[in-house]
Amino acid sequence: MLITHDTRCALDTVVDLVNTAPEDDTTDGLASIAALNDFVRAHQVSDVGTLSELDLSAVRRIRGRFASIFAAPDARASAVLINELVAAAGTTPRLTDHDGYDWHVHYFAPGASIADHLAADCGMALAFFVVAGEQERLRRCEAPDCRRAFVDLSRNRSRRYCDSRTCGNRLHVAAYRARRKEAAG
Numbered sequence: 001m002l003i004t005h006d007t008r009c010a011l012d013t014v015v016d017l018v019n020t021a022p023e024d025d026t027t028d029g030l031a032s033i034a035a036l037n038d039f040v041r042a043h044q045v046s047d048v049g050t051l052s053e054l055d056l057s058a059v060r061r062i063r064g065r066f067a068s069i070f071a072a073p074d075a076r077a078s079a080v081l082i083n084e085l086v087a088a089a090g091t092t093p094r095l096t097d098h099d100g101y102d103w104h105v106h107y108f109a110p111g112a113s114i115a116d117h118l119a120a121d122c123g124m125a126l127a128f129f130v131v132a133g134e135q136e137r138l139r140r141c142e143a144p145d146c147r148r149a150f151v152d153l154s155r156n157r158s159r160r161y162c163d164s165r166t167c168g169n170r171l172h173v174a175a176y177r178a179r180r181k182e183a184a185g
């Protein structure tokens with residue numbers, strides 16, 4: 001499937017958003033407005049104005065909704081969740097070629113809050129995976145104790161683990177040990 005620059009950005013944003021949620025109730029990556037500001041800067045989310053506590057709680061709420069899309073068992077379940085998310089945000093599709101990028105569509109409405117901005121643009125990016133029959137590429141890491149969200153862009157959709165250093169290393173080591181054991185056995 002064709003993944004444009006903007007879709008790629010939206011995917012990176014939504015994956016990072018979902019992964020700010022604590023897996024073990026220890027540290028929330030979005031615990032403060034300062035953290036939300038850092039997130040906005042890192043992902044170049046434009047036109048969101050000055051962020052407030054309301055923005056913070058709204059973003060945390062949609063983060064939970066995005067998390068359930070990554071955990072959805074099939075395309076139909078994803079579609080229901082994405083429809084709800086995008087409908088609540090409201091969208092104003094418009095063509096833009098800002099910052100030297102080719103023509104592409106922005107979905108967030110002018111003046112949208114950051115939560116609505118993310119819900120509209122990231123929600124639509126995920127919607128196109130469902131349209132393309134690629135919903136199963138939206139995954140959660142299968143490593144024990146991890147479950148981070150990721151998008152599998154491998155040719156044969158074979159990725160099972162996220163690219164965090166911990167998972168990558170741990171699984172390489174496990175595979176290596178298994179091979180050694182087999183060779184020795």
Ligand SMILES: [Zn+2]
Binds near residue numbers: 006098101104106
């Ligand atoms: Zn854009």
Ligand SMILES: [Zn+2]
Binds near residue numbers: 147
């Ligand atoms: Zn992982």
